[in-house]
Amino acid sequence: MNVTESTTVGEIAAANPAAVKVFQKYGIDFCCGGKRPLGEVCRERGIGEDEVLSEIERASAPRQGESRDWSRADLAELMNYIVSTHHEFMKMELPRLAQMAAKVREAHGAAHPEVIEIERVFLGLKEEIDGHLMKEEMVLFPLIERMEAASKAGAGLPPAHCGSVNNPIRVMEHEHENAGRALAEMRQLSNGYAVPADACNTFRAYYHGLQEVEADLHQHIHLENNILHPRASRLEAGF
Numbered sequence: 737m738n739v740t741e742s743t744t745v746g747e748i749a750a751a752n753p754a755a756v757k758v759f760q761k762y763g764i765d766f767c768c769g770g771k772r773p774l775g776e777v778c779r780e781r782g783i784g785e786d787e788v789l790s791e792i793e794r795a796s797a798p799r800q801g802e803s804r805d806w807s808r809a810d811l812a813e814l815m816n817y818i819v820s821t822h823h824e825f826m827k828m829e830l831p832r833l834a835q836m837a838a839k840v841r842e843a844h845g846a847a848h849p850e851v852i853e854i855e856r857v858f859l860g861l862k863e864e865i866d867g868h869l870m871k872e873e874m875v876l877f878p879l880i881e882r883m884e885a886a887s888k889a890g891a892g893l894p895p896a897h898c899g900s901v902n903n904p905i906r907v908m909e910h911e912h913e914n915a916g917r918a919l920a921e922m923r924q925l926s927n928g929y930a931v932p933a934d935a936c937n938t939f940r941a942y943y944h945g946l947q948e949v950e951a952d953l954h955q956h957i958h959l960e961n962n963i964l965h966p967r968a969s970r971l972e973a974g975f
Contacts, residue, residue, distance in 0.1 A: 741785060745777055746770020749937040753944030754796040756937070757832065758788060767938045806963050811884045811971070814964055815877045822956035823869050829949055830862045836942040844939055848932055850925045857925070858946070861918040868911045876904040880968045893975035901972045905965045912957045919950045
């Protein structure tokens with residue numbers, strides 16, 4: 737889409753749902769005030785139009801590191817990537833989407849009762865992910881980091897209050913399975929995130945955001961289940 741200063745914020749949000757999170761960051765009304773030109777809104781709010789467009793472009797671009805061969809990287813580097821990329825994404829997106837879920841339910845729940853069920857499943861997923869990220873950052877990842885450092889130093893296996901690294905790994909993978917079921921249920925309830933004809937821009941952006949969460953979680957779980965966890969188990973067995 738070729739955006740000029742006369743392009744309305746509603747047109748931008750409809751053509752590029754990733755723009756919504758940028759508009760939300762700057763407090764730009766893309767729904768009820770969606771007919772206003774971007775240039776006019778930016779001048780009124782004292783925001784640089786080029787800065788807003790650059791952020792929209794960055795929000796739309798694929799993230800670096802997703803095509804890297806993580807099977808050869810240090811485990812500490814892989815875990816840092818998971819935290820800085822996937823954990824931080826969830827910490828920003830889940831609260832934002834929870835607010836949008838409530839707005840969509842209030843505005844469209846009567847005509848589209850499926851959004852009520854989608855919100856219920858999403859909030860359950862959010863609650864589990866919030867705790868999941870904390871357990872990874874406070875328990876599993878520090879343990880793996882200590883193991884890798886000890887291995888490089890030629891030292892013995894460091895003690896762990898949870899016993900084997902496989903114990904927290906089993907918990908994490910069980911929660912991954914729960915997340916996968918929730919994602920599948922939301923996709924089914926939304927008919928593959930098919931946006932209704934009467935959907936507003938908030939509704940469209942909400943479904944787009946849920947699809948982004950799904951894609952991010954799939955990549956996140958792949959990196960852990962298929963790379964990090966097996967390598968950590970082999971590392972522990974090698975002491």
